[in-house]
Amino acid sequence: MSSSIIHVILSLLLVLYRPYAVAVSAGQAPGCYKRLFSFGDSITDTGNLGIVNPNISALAFPYGETFFHRPTGRCSDGRLIVDFIAEELRLPFLKPFLAGKTVEDFRHGANFAVAGATALSQQFFGDMGLDVSGIPPFSLDVQVECFKRVLHMLGPTEQERKEIMSSSLFLMGEIGGNDYNHPFFQNRSFRADIKPLVPKVIEKIENAIKVLLGLGAKTIVVPGNFPIGCVPTYLTLFQSNNPSDYDAFGNNSSDYDADGCIRWLNDFAEEHNRALRLMLERIVPRDDPKVTIIYGDYYGAILEITRSPLKHGFRKDVALTACCGDGGPHNSGTLFSCNATSVLCPDPSTHISWDGLHLTEATYQFVARGMLDGPYAVLSILSKCKH
Template identity: 65%
Template structure:
């Protein structure tokens, strides 16, 4: 009854909105609105944009040590920040992977979504120019804008077999061309004359940027974002270097006037040049990115934008002093570190925090710090409203609201989840194993290629289910527990999962007469003990503190158990007579014990996933191929007996969860995550979900054979062209695309009951 009655206002809403939506869509098409966003992102520049080229050239540099990367990646990522850069946020907004650093790619497939040519320390002008100026060029890298353009041409030749194909690629791409700061930094820090040597560089730098823009336009570029310089006089490194006893040298916010005046001088010259190019060719969109005004807005109104007033001009990571920026490379593992980078504008005295980068990126993507905003070219996918539609909104809300309250909790219901703690094996491990065993193959390409652009310690081409859950809760990726030491490291949660970890202790397998040396000694018991240590860090003084941490957190306990079964099945232990009756109950009991420990400590929301559809994983399909007949496979090509075993484990798990849920305490929610059902849905209906039929059961990365199962590393002989079309990445683990599907089903339904987001408010 309620279902049918609620459909009336929904129908009325469509009737009322459709005429206006149609008019708006027609207008969009008439004005040449794009039917889609950019398909690739190419970027040029310096350390403000570099996501990994510099560390490829200099692998021993300090930015490859903590605390760089701590906020988002949980480890150093090759970026000069605590987390993401402006270019990363632009990529995310365009629904593209982070652009691959050019020096880490070789093939067209590596650059199918674009490339990042930026190198930290790069200049617009060539190194030879500064040599002629008499500068010490040892700190000036030979990877100037000209060199980066040469790299781009090489990539374009890989992507396009002929000139027209290349132009088609370029015309559908977005270009970010931000450079020039280092052309001024080098003479500034070498004490050159501002009036006679530095200021006269501006026309030369702007001229070099103009030539680069024209080269890109010549290749077919239609949209180029060209950022201006940031307010140099507000950067801690400059404030420390050029400290003045004359108060008149500073503005009301403590920035050096003359340095900011110079940055504005560069930006005015840049804008004039951009206007001139645009006037010559109106078909090309040259977007000026006003980084200067965006940073100034945070500095002038820090509290409004979530920053500390005292931290606006002080680096988060440095070596002390008034601006915490005494030397150029002072941010390292022994530096003075602020408690919360999101409250600071500057990370290391020169570069910005992820929080500041996010603010700038948002302003360039949506306005007001770009005109037109970058996303204005991307036609919205939902029905757009003509102005007259606004008149109907009060009526529509009046009609709809009474019905909206009838349905259950929507997305973002329940109490906030301010932390995420996870346990498990390689399906959840985001970096613990590689800390323990730094020479494992997962730290070599092509692991991590899709999202991170480099190996990240995850057993996939990109993100894991736990990462998508963190994203949905608006939390950073949980740091691997082994990289953290302090409460500050774990303020948003922790990931205790370690690849090859079992539910049962190694002693169990030894008692069976087996050699468990291939398994991790960090079983579920050990991971729970690690958590207790972290909880003590987060609530050191009172039990109430610890209860508050527990009640505001989400716990992901699994997937756990597949390692136990995998080890025993590949040791030829009989499934029906030994594994089912003897091992499954013990695995379930270990999971039950862990849940009870967490509830006893105060946990209110725990997600417990079942195991995946083992019979559909390429590793088992390959191993048992020779011993299987046609009758052993289901219609989708999966091994029936293995999937039946997975279902058996999951049934026992669900029975246990139902039994231990404290029905007298409605504040505790234990959610079963149906990873099995989600995976089967993709395998059975691959085309419906964006996968290929061949990609349903064949690994993306392997050494060939019927299921392409084999070693996945830099020398793998058979890497698929597009991981997003495959369910399995390396034969055992899933692709980012498959993990995204599973995560969405657990977050929003139907593969969790109740769904996570009905219990966690973002």
């Protein structure tokens, strides 16, 4: 699907929505934010890709088995980080943008994240020579354009749009991980092709944040990347016979006895996160004390439960093993290995990884709590509610 087709679809959607446009209520929602809007990829997607492609694995058992007891298009056994944030704010689960039909569908926000999405455009990766058939044409720029259309639908006047922006919470990602995943999985050179993408990805995230700030956003959460060296799919893809390639977190730890995470991959994730934090520090508006940009430390949260799984209710013997997979090393050998015939663990709540690439509901809940209350957010999301 080309970008021009996407814009035609969006234009048609906007025309269809116009009859339903109404003024935004001035009444305060039960939580400290009236609405939640999210952008990103499969870490945040609550069903958009499933609408575009009804054949994806996340629309088949055992996805969704834990909480929803059915597949919902979420790449997990249950709820995602964005779901737990919505619950804490006493907001309903966000409607996937592509599933919405009326203003009422987006009364409390919308989810623009699409599984597989990138910060950079699909065309960018096509120009790199990548097979883009697995890269949806919903890059971060496209998602932000979708948001602007919903914003105008919700707020017909500039004053209403400013009220919407100032009273909403924005979750910007995680986004950028797939910009590295797609070339990694297509065997592109790390040093020549993948590592140089970092400043380009950061620039796209910066541009999206600036658009939201320009529209009047006051609170934006921007998560970093996960420690990809601890991800079962990567552990299988880049397995090594050299012990020095791994960080076993100390062999004397009674709480951890796995082989460890791949150092160079985690170093790369940290490089991305450092660049992201520096960018956030640079663009925080100094002349508007009401603006808060929160860095979400997904890396630190996952590293904590990987290093000390027992402390947080996870099994130490499967800290680096997928709950649902192909039975190979780390129970993860392919990108989409989880289906009805997969090797499925008896209790996903004791596993960190769900399908080798995505995380379990229990893991997402741990990360969400660390974002809401700390210590895995600077500042915590709820800190603004206490003022």
